[in-house]
Amino acid sequence: MSEYTPIGLDNGNQPVKALTHSGNFHVDETLGYVILHYALAPAGDLRGRVLGTAPQDRLIFSRSRVPAQIQEADIVFDVGGIHAPPKGRYDHHMRDKPLRDDGIPFSAAGLLWKDYGLAAIRNILPNDLDEATLAAIWQAVDKSLIIPVDQDDNGVVKMGRLSLADIVSACSPPWDTAELYGADMAQQKETEGFANAAQAVASHLRNSIDRTRASLKATDRVLSAHKQAEDKRILLMDTGMPTEKVIFEHNLPVVYVVSPAGSAQWNVKAIPPVRGDFGQRVSLPDAWAGLEGQALAQVSGVADAKFAHPARFICGAASREGALEMARRALEIDAALNQTP
Template identity: 75%
Template sequence: MSEHTPIGLDNSKGPIKALTHSGNFHVDETLGYVILHYALEPEGDLKARVLNGKSGDRLEFVRTRTPDIIKTADIVFDVGGVFDPATGRYDHHMKDKPLREDGTPYSAAGLLWKDYGAAAIRAILKEPVEDATVAAIWKSLDKSLVLPIDQDDNGVVKMGKLSLADIVSACGPAWDTAELYGQKEAKSREAQGFANAAFAVASHLVNMVDRVRASLKAASRVMAAYNAAEDKRILVMDTGMPTEKVIFENDLPVVYVVSPAGPDQWNVKAIPPVRGDFGQRVSLPEAWGGLERQKLADVSGVPDAVFAHPARFICGAGSRAGAVKMAQLALEIDAATKAASTKD
């Protein structure tokens, strides 16, 4: 994160002029603009500012390569040939380009994320959050979103098809637009394309911030439930939420997760041996596979049993107690089956 007070974040409300280059645009300067939007003036009109330069707020946005205009800007990114955050300069195209600690070159997005990312996150979340939560979200998105953009923009590792980089590129006008419609129309379509790209990137960033926030909340609840569990192999959650990530990151010996699947059903889901795999650490009993309601209740001995998937990775009951009982029985049956096979 930033080691100085970035321009515009010093509690002053004066106007800020941000500038990047005109012409073909990429995901790094598009995300860079989006970061500044949320960090400095999140209530402004993201698209109108691109098309008109201003949207009636403190943040002005310009796209140009004209040196004299570049000199007048408060924040310049992805153009200008200077990296000096203290003076609002965030280019990365020079020979001695700024590098991450692991040696990866920064893109304009990465440089702006370092200085303005935390402020952008706070604006997106809207509700007050602890510094530790903001730092955790910043770190997660730096790794999952910003670093790949740094790598792609600097020719280190290319982002895949249908990536955010591809989506941004697709917003730009076709190469022969000026030839077909003239320079004025081509310039107009370029500006509209950047505005559309910024809107798409902003939506993606907002969604990712919210998902990471929810993931941190889930991690806290999963660990609390695990610590309270009598049998550490059965994790009982009172609310449905992602659990697999926390289980594997903390190397928890959880075999089944019991959680509500609706007002009248609780499910038992088997955890795979490897995160994201199709297998199960312990499959549900073979005799249950594909059965429903009374037939399953008769075989399992759980009166409110609802279903058991033929692949034996998930089953359900009409109550919390019923689902927990199914998980307990599945473990008992597995242990008995293994014991019998050992004797043979």
């Protein structure tokens, strides 16, 4: 992260003029604008600021290729031909372009995320989080969202169909807009397109940051629950949350996850052999498959058993104790079937 104080983050309230290029827009400068919005003026009107319909706030944003306007701006990104972050210059289109430590070239979004990402996260997440957690969120979002944007914008790896890059591109007016409506209307539609793209990207960034926060919280809880488990093959969670990612990232020997699924049901879910794959490390007993209610209770020996999916990857009971008993019995049945004569 930054080794200097980026422009506008000195705890002052002075207006900051930020500028990117006009014309065709892409995901990196759109995301760059969104990062600056949340870092410097999160209470402002993100879309209205672009359209010029919102009251002026601290962040004054414009899109232009006019040299005099570029020179006048405090922060210039994705245009201008200069990479000098301490001076507020965040272009990356020069021959000697800025690179990450691993050699991946930065986009404007990546450069701005490096300097303004933490401030944006602090303003997006209302809760007081410690610096270590903020740094972990910054790193995770950098990996999952910012690096793919860097790669896409620099022609390294495309983000793919229906990606954030595609959503931004879809906000651009069609190629023949000027031909159909005239130059002035085409420029207006382009500005509206950028405003629409910024709104979509802002929603995605907010959700990505909040989901990353929740994912880190889930990691702590899963690891704690696994540490306390009597049988390390059965993970008991008192609240429903994503567990599979943590199980595979930390190589936990979990076979079944037991967790609540509403006010009167606890489920037993089998973990697949490979993350995101079909199949199970240990399938639920074949004799349970497709049974419900009393029929399942009789076969399983668990009085409040409620259902077992025909594909044998999930079953449930009315109580925590019943679900735990189903998991234990499923493991016992599997062990008996696989005993060496």
